[in-house]
Amino acid sequence: MTCADVERLADAFADAELPAPTMLAVARHAAGCSTCDESVRRLQALQESVAQAVRAETDALDLSGVWPAVAAAADRVDARRSWSRRARALPAALAGALAVAAAAVFWMQGVRPAVESGPAVVVSRTLPNQAYIDRLAGKDLRLRREPRSGTTIIWVNATAGDLGR
């Protein structure tokens, strides 16, 4: 370790940013070299002076107003977030409301008694098994839906009707 090495490493030495063996080598050299020792001491004195000067200034600052101001800013952030969330949720809510309204309209049209003011046009569509269903009408029927397969099973009480006919 030479004086030039110490000059090059002085900052990192004063900041304890060197590997331990290098720290030790610089310290050993400085202990036996008054010029390098003085150089390191001046650096450390500068560090202390800067720290003391800035800390003394900062200690004199009144920070009591910081939290109220930050809390007010945080309130504004929260309010903006809340509106933003509502705005994002609006399309889905609107679609849901429309769907409910449409369902309600269809349901109302389906259950309300027909008050016809004129001749009604009835559109009927005959299903392939309509005749069979008509024959079951009024019989003792039970339905069961298999949850896994989705199959609907219809039990018919044969004694109660005339299926065989």
Next chain:
Amino acid sequence: MPSEGLRAVPSSDWELVRRAREGDRDAFRELVERYQRRVASLALGMLRSREDALDVVQETFAKAYQHLDRFKGDSGFYTWLYRIAFNLCIDQQRREGKLADLRPPHDETGSMEPPPTVDGPPPDEPFQRVRSAEIGQRLEQAMRELTPDHRAVILLREVQGLSYEEISRVLECPKGTVMSRLHYARRQLQSRLRELL
């Protein structure tokens, strides 16, 4: 019954951040109170104005609250805060047009003629308070003459005690740049305080 000697273990920054993200305002307040003075010392050192420094402190924490979900936890919370504060200080100086006056007169790696210095008191001067006051005044002037980048590196190292690695994260520059800026800034300050330190 708890003993008087028992003290509550302070929550970690990360724990407070997690709670603050979940809407716990008290947790965020604890973070503010934990770091407001340190952020203030950086802002005051950078801006040399109490009013501007207080504005920056408030804005730093307001921004931190707003972007709390962006804090990943891969560096210290204070490192993240300092980065916000440093950027706000730079913005503030840009607004005031101060940056143009603070360019380095020479390349930071090059040598520079020591600036003219005022004669200090004799070495045996017994009035330490006068001496300290003069050191303070000279330091104040010398800090003003540093560029924001050099001033920041000095403040983060000497006042905040950050490591080179942490400073490089705050200033978003390589560790080698931190070292060269620190070396340059210290030599500048030393040349201004030659007779006093």
